Amino acid sequence: MRGIQRKPPFPYGDTLCVPLEDVVEFRQTSGTTGQPVYQADTWQDWEWWAESWAYILWAQGYRPCDRVFLPFGYNVFVAFWAGHYAVEKIGAEIVPGGVLDTQARILKIQELQCTAMMATPTYVLGMADTAKKMGIDPRLLSIRRITCAGEPGASIPATKKRMEDAWNAKVFDHAGATEIGAWSFECADQTGGLHVNEAFFLVEIQDVDTGEYIEEPGRRGKMIITALDRQAQPCVRFDSKDLIEWAPDPCSCGRTFRMIKGGVVGRSDDITKVKGVLLSPSAIEEVVRGMDGLADEFEVIVDKVGDIDRITLKIEIVKGREDERPRLEATLKDQLRLNTNLGYNLEFHDYGTLPRYDVKAKRFKDLREKHCMEKS
Amino acid sequence: MTGETDLQEIQEKIQSLRETAEELKTMGEDFPALYRNASRILASIKMLELNIPEASPL
Numbered sequence: 001m002r003g004i005q006r007k008p009p010f011p012y013g014d015t016l017c018v019p020l021e022d023v024v025e026f027r028q029t030s031g032t033t034g035q036p037v038y039q040a041d042t043w044q045d046w047e048w049w050a051e052s053w054a055y056i057l058w059a060q061g062y063r064p065c066d067r068v069f070l071p072f073g074y075n076v077f078v079a080f081w082a083g084h085y086a087v088e089k090i091g092a093e094i095v096p097g098g099v100l101d102t103q104a105r106i107l108k109i110q111e112l113q114c115t116a117m118m119a120t121p122t123y124v125l126g127m128a129d130t131a132k133k134m135g136i137d138p139r140l141l142s143i144r145r146i147t148c149a150g151e152p153g154a155s156i157p158a159t160k161k162r163m164e165d166a167w168n169a170k171v172f173d174h175a176g177a178t179e180i181g182a183w184s185f186e187c188a189d190q191t192g193g194l195h196v197n198e199a200f201f202l203v204e205i206q207d208v209d210t211g212e213y214i215e216e217p218g219r220r221g222k223m224i225i226t227a228l229d230r231q232a233q234p235c236v237r238f239d240s241k242d243l244i245e246w247a248p249d250p251c252s253c254g255r256t257f258r259m260i261k262g263g264v265v266g267r268s269d270d271i272t273k274v275k276g277v278l279l280s281p282s283a284i285e286e287v288v289r290g291m292d293g294l295a296d297e298f299e300v301i302v303d304k305v306g307d308i309d310r311i312t313l314k315i316e317i318v319k320g321r322e323d324e325r326p327r328l329e330a331t332l333k334d335q336l337r338l339n340t341n342l343g344y345n346l347e348f349h350d351y352g353t354l355p356r357y358d359v360k361a362k363r364f365k366d367l368r369e370k371h372c373m374e375k376s
Numbered sequence: 377m378t379g380e381t382d383l384q385e386i387q388e389k390i391q392s393l394r395e396t397a398e399e400l401k402t403m404g405e406d407f408p409a410l411y412r413n414a415s416r417i418l419a420s421i422k423m424l425e426l427n428i429p430e431a432s433p434l
Contacts, residue, residue, distance in 0.1 A: 042419075043415065043416055043419050044418070044419035044422055046419075047419040047420060047422065047423055048422070048423070048426075051423045051426065199426055199427075199429065200426065229422065229426065
């Protein structure tokens, strides 16, 4: 993809399927796996983006009476841009919190009595933390609905509960990507999965090892997705590397769009072998965020001691509960062993010293390749 | 959705809108503002077709 984009027309290359003068929007991927990919959209594509987000918001209970705060840096990443226009489209009111810092955003939510917001799970938790430091209880603010994107957290029960408890709000997940679009959403009934927006997307599930297409519920595979009606850079049978599985039952909300159970449960390129065991970072998140007494932030580092893999988990204890450390350490070790079949080197850090993220968090670091290169 | 909703009638009206907007776009080739606004209307009509899928032209 990145190679193709070095060809003319600049900067999209052969991926562009409309005349350059029909392009009205530029976005780019965050480049998680290397160089960012440039994404062109026509005006119809942009209507299509906002329309698909309008389906999400309406399904999650947003209505014209809502005042929606958007605490994200409006920039080259697609993030919540389409969410912004979808709020307008459903007739609700948008408050763009662009360049404000976190404290100013909290004060603006308080001043305008905003009823909903959209952000990454990491930032939702970080905002609650900042509000508390400012002497403002986020549960007493007027936010009653939060839509998350960018990270899987809102489909991880323990992380979702933390966000809901922190804000006294319902938290909804949605999944999307720059090259694909906003392809799925959790509805107001919250039956433990995401609806695929089948008016806009064709989703297929492929066995990771055999490539066989999976039709039946309960078998996990990687998502192959086609965005219907996207013009400038069509997305046809794109290997998203997201791991999903069909849910066995239709949703109680009455929508006939198929459901995927538990949302995006991981990425085929994220699952890594440590000490010969398959490890998914979201399994660690579920354990850490499920433990009362541990703070929201954590970091996982995989490296080698000699030729042996080592996993270090850095965590923080909630302020004022430091004397519970022996109990927390023992419980955490047990839970991690039970849920991931691996042993960990636990590092307890002072509250507030681990990195905080405003956008996509980078909590999982695999340093083994670097280790091998330094050795050779 | 009420029992009286006539999907066929909705589809016909969307199709009629498309035809009118396409005519305006053609007539607006020497009027950039008309051409551009007709193009934008066509993008919105595409969304109506997605809302009621059977309205899409083959």
